[in-house]
Amino acid sequence: xxxxxxxxxxxxxxxxxxxxxxxxxxxxxxxxxxxxxxxxxxxxxxxxxxxxxxxxxxxxxxxxxxxxxxxxxxxxxxxxxxxxxxxxxxxxxxxxxxxxxxxxxxxxxxxxxxx
Amino acid sequence: xxxxxxxxxxxxxxxxxxxxxxxxxxxxxxxxxxxxxxxxxxxxxxxxxxxxxxxxxxxxxxxxxxxxxxxxxxxxxxxxxxxxxxxxxxxxxxxxxxxxxxxxxxxxxxxxxxx
Numbered sequence: 001x002x003x004x005x006x007x008x009x010x011x012x013x014x015x016x017x018x019x020x021x022x023x024x025x026x027x028x029x030x031x032x033x034x035x036x037x038x039x040x041x042x043x044x045x046x047x048x049x050x051x052x053x054x055x056x057x058x059x060x061x062x063x064x065x066x067x068x069x070x071x072x073x074x075x076x077x078x079x080x081x082x083x084x085x086x087x088x089x090x091x092x093x094x095x096x097x098x099x100x101x102x103x104x105x106x107x108x109x110x111x112x113x114x115x
Numbered sequence: 116x117x118x119x120x121x122x123x124x125x126x127x128x129x130x131x132x133x134x135x136x137x138x139x140x141x142x143x144x145x146x147x148x149x150x151x152x153x154x155x156x157x158x159x160x161x162x163x164x165x166x167x168x169x170x171x172x173x174x175x176x177x178x179x180x181x182x183x184x185x186x187x188x189x190x191x192x193x194x195x196x197x198x199x200x201x202x203x204x205x206x207x208x209x210x211x212x213x214x215x216x217x218x219x220x221x222x223x224x225x226x227x228x229x230x
Contacts, residue, residue: 004158031216042205042220043159056217091159098216101147101166101209106158 002026004107006092012113018080021110025073025094031055033104034067034077035091043091049075050098079112087114117142117210119189121221129229134178134193136224138206141187148189149207149218150180159205165189176200201228 005024013019025032030051035043046065047057051072060067064083069075079086089111093104122137140146150162163174170182176199180191189206206221 040222042207042223043218044220045217048216093159095216100216101149101164102216103161103164104216104218106160108156108158 004092004094004105006090006107006110008110009108010111010113012115013082014115015084016081018078019082019112020076020078021090021092021112023075023077023092023107025075025092026105029094029096029105030072031095031098031102032069032075033093033095034075035093037089037091037109039088046077048098055098082112082114084114087112117146117208118219119148119206119208119221121204121206121224123224124222125225125227127227127229128196130198131195134191134196134200134226136191136204136206136226138189138191138221139187140189140206140208142208142210145184147209148180148182149209150174150178150189150191151205151207151220153203153205153223155202162191162204196226196228198228198230201226 032049034046037043046060047067048055049069052069067077089109091109092107095102095104119140145167148165151159153159163172165172165182173179178193203223207218
């Protein structure tokens with residue numbers, strides 16, 4: 001079974017530029033998550049989708065971050081404009097139905113460096 | 116807010132000796148607790164989870180954890196460390212009452228195995 005796919009794996013941009021990350025969850029998984037992991041810290045949930053609807057985006061900095069999952073499968077996370085503090089690994093995860101304590105499967109992440 | 120505290124940022128053990136990674140949680144209710152492992156340049160992988168069934172939970176690769184409500188602890192152990200166990204380990208909680216499946220990660224413990 002194929003895992004969660006993410007691209008690109010690495011991205012270097014200058015501050016105030018925009019960047020987009022792509023995630024393809026495990027086939028059949030209804031729930032998709034984006035996490036931000038700053039160096040030396042644990043991942044922090046940015047947004048959770050159930051199919052193509054947003055379940056939780058309370059920690060998403062909405063003035064600069066946006067995410068969509070238009071067809072309920074792939075998802076894109078965008079940052080515009082980027083700040084130095086956005087340097088982090090962006091992790092995508094998926095789970096079958098979003099039930100409590102259901103296992104989340106993580107992708108390898110996209111490492112972003114903002115200069 | 117419910118959270119987890121990993122008591123050691125770095126643990127170093129010799130190959131073949133026991134491993135103990137400590138985690139305390141704060142919760143008014145019986146939470147769902149997890150341990151995830153993150154190897155360099157790889158995605159997060161679930162080791163084990165506690166969901167109010169048996170208090171001693173067995174996971175993959177010989178790891179286990181014991182839920183102790185009186186001590187609000189969920190320490191991760193392994194009888195004999197292997198070189199391949201070197202990685203970052205995260206204790207994770209789903210706060211009780213959370214409508215979404217919101218994983219709250221600890222700061223992480225880096226495990227080093229000495230030959």
